[in-house]
Amino acid sequence: MNAPSKTPEILTIGSVLWDVIGRAASHMRMGSDVPGRITRLPGGVAMNIAMTLTRFGQTPALLTAIGEDSQGSELMESARQLGINTDYVYRSADLPTDRYMAIEGANGLIAAIADAHSLEAAGDKILRPLSDGRLGSMESPYTGSIALDGNLTRTLLENIATSALFAQADLRVAPASPGKADRLHPFLNHTRATLYVNLEEAGLLCQHSFDTAELAAKGLLARGARRVLVTDGGKQACDGSAEGLVTACPPEVLVTRVTGAGDTFMAAHIVRESRGAPREDALKAALQAAAIYVSGGTPL
Template sequence: MSGSVSKKEQLFALVSANPYVTQQELADALHLSRSAVAGHIAGLIREGRILGRAYMFPETRAILCIGGANIDRKLRTAAPLRMGTSNPVSQHESYGGVARNIAENLARLGVSAALMCAIGDDASGKGLMNHAKSSGIDTSGSLHVSGACSGTYTAILDHSGELVLALAHMELCELLNRDFLISRRSQLNAAAMIVADMNLPPDSIQLLMNEALVNNKPLIIVAVSQPKMARLPAVLNGVRLLILNQAELEQRLVTRFSSHEGIIGGCLQLQAQGVTDVIVTLGAEGVIFTDAKRGLPAQHLAAHQAEVVDVTGAGDAFAAAVCWSLHQTPDDMQLACQRGLQLAALTIKTETSVLQTLDATIFNEG
């Protein structure tokens, strides 16, 4: 066994020095058969240490976002909403979905981003994929479902831009099941970080948690709604970070919180269930976050002051900036939250779900 390991490490060193080396050249240098070389390479790919020809290395690995991708339809009332009657509205359509929005934000921030979602073969699905590719997102792991309609998210906003009601048609995400994820295991293993939204079926979330434990890979789970909190397993071992809002936290713990101290107590309950860190978003009140990696107590950060144009996408922007920051500086949760709040404030000033002028220079100040 020790000889086999030694040969594999020698092979890894040769590939590191020359990613374009051929298998025959490796076989000659190591005095191995071509089949033995192929076996070692397959093992390195399974371990996520190289990503196949031309043997891309972890420094270039993508942040893989798994979950919802859909068409966002935003209807904004021209005056205060009146129930039980017709309300004049303006309408705006864009590409959305929690995982998709996070992936686009990440790509615009300049990191390698991949999206694993399920879309139909309709015009919406084709548009979603074309837009993602044009944004620099790798969509090669996504599922294309013949004869299906792609997902939609319809948000009703009041005249001030605040969300009144949202209607989500996300049933294609049910096809991102355990068997599908296993079929994409090489891409899962190759990712630098996995960001999963809770549109995924429960068995898929459990699989990602199990593999994060085995592979010591950061897994960030982003809640999407109160009803889908039921998809989160009882034991949260393997989750590096859970991002959710106060209502979703209350749904999980079957408890109402009336103070920041109560919310901090709720975060500690989630940590007792196995998650490493928790971020609770509080809208205009900012966020509460834990910082287990540095052994610091839970803290509150105030939100940035911003004129609200449209809140849709602000939470996804926050999550993306947090993921980007943790990818750069893995153990600084406070910095990640500060960056998240900064990007969220910029996003709510626009009508788009993703800030179209976004790049990493926005974090240079401070």
Template sequence: MSLPDILCIGSAHWDLIGHTAHALPAGADVPGTVSRMPGGVAFNIARALAREGLSVALLAAVGADAEGEGLARAGATAGIDMRFLHRGTATDLYLALESQGALAAAVADARALEEAGEAVLAPLLDGRLATPALPFGGPLVIDANLPEAVLDRLAASVRACASLRLAPASPAKAPRLAPLMGHPRAVLHLNRAEAGMICGATFPTSLAAAEALLEAGVRRAIVTDGALPATDGCALRGLLQACPPAIVGRRATGAGDAFLAAHLAAEHRGAGREAALAAALAAAASLVSGDLSP
């Protein structure tokens, strides 16, 4: 079997998501629906890239249990190369509550990924995908669910020829990506809140956030802001803005993953900045509106 063109490195777990059309104040007990599906930032992006017809493999940690086997099967069925998974003792879980189409709260149990540590990167070192002397040359999608030590190791080992797509995963985890942000071919995908956590500031718009990230030394940052305009900030080509499609939001989990995957797929096929940003915004809107499955 040939090697993949793109690698996604990070989280893979089962998502347990409660959806309700009601408000969800603290202590509320309301009617709604609960869904269980494969998820995780790296898994979601890999699945979306495979849906685009691209060759993609996943580097993640799953358990040597029924849940881990189920994730491996789900990924393979979706067209992801799952040969390089690290097998631990248990499989991670993400629990979220969505109220009126927005995320109300979430808990991520990422113990398997944390315990695996640098073992997740073994295929990049032992010759299955690459070696230190012959690194993987295609795009790497890296999510901040990875432990800080693993992100530090990646920052020390990736070469300038590798293209990086960085996904913060959440505002709290966004600063973990700091060692990789100075890479000359890194593209940082994040929302306005995540940009604020990285910069230690509050930004009124995605444009202000992108400008601050460029001033801090990031070569390219693509900042979203929900239904408000998104900004593609590039140190070499300036700032570009676009508005998302007007939709009725019905779900929230995975929107950023859909955005990143669509943007990477468009640019991988040679699309320009405007077309790639439009494609990414359309993909995220389609997921949030419920028209696109995760």
């Protein structure tokens, strides 16, 4: 086994796959057939977060499952070229590399399908570096930051929430999509977890509809959450904790893409806080980074 190329400053655990995105400049509805552009880029929540972290000068490491097929090897090389540590990735000869396909129009995300079955099938194999001494062990658990996404199975997320391997880590958790928001229930009462959700995901976790991010943050805190970051597209976002609520509005921009915006927000927020920024400054900086991203730019 080769020695790790560089000690990671943060771990990103979850989906790493190929994003196949079709984008059209026109409004779309069911059955629309319009001209546009189709791209294939490295994606997945864990990958999107890692890519943004590298742009801010951090060295993240991926904990995920990638197939030993040609698409997997290409994905691994793309990650390395971006400055992401891939030394701890679980490679499988039996599982294909995962994929995500989405259609976006001028009116936002139209539809998407996430084929992340290999990540789910790999299960806790992706976490071995945290227990075998490479990144930590039961006697000496990992103490850094971890960005965790909800594409893992419900059972694995439940195990992570109670495992001693994660007891000393700064856990930053995102559901990956509204359809997987309920998988985060084990982290609602976790003493070291910060949840990153949008308004819809907050409502699903609380089984209640909220009109604003501030109300959603209050609802999650009432449910036992230690800390939450709630976003609402172009509307006001909220950072809620026992210290109080902090709100900010994102800049107004022309939206050209949406897939990966939440991951960009989360990564930018983690970086700002790691550099000692106050809560209000970190929230504003994360919203600015997400706005730059959705407008087609590259946040730095």
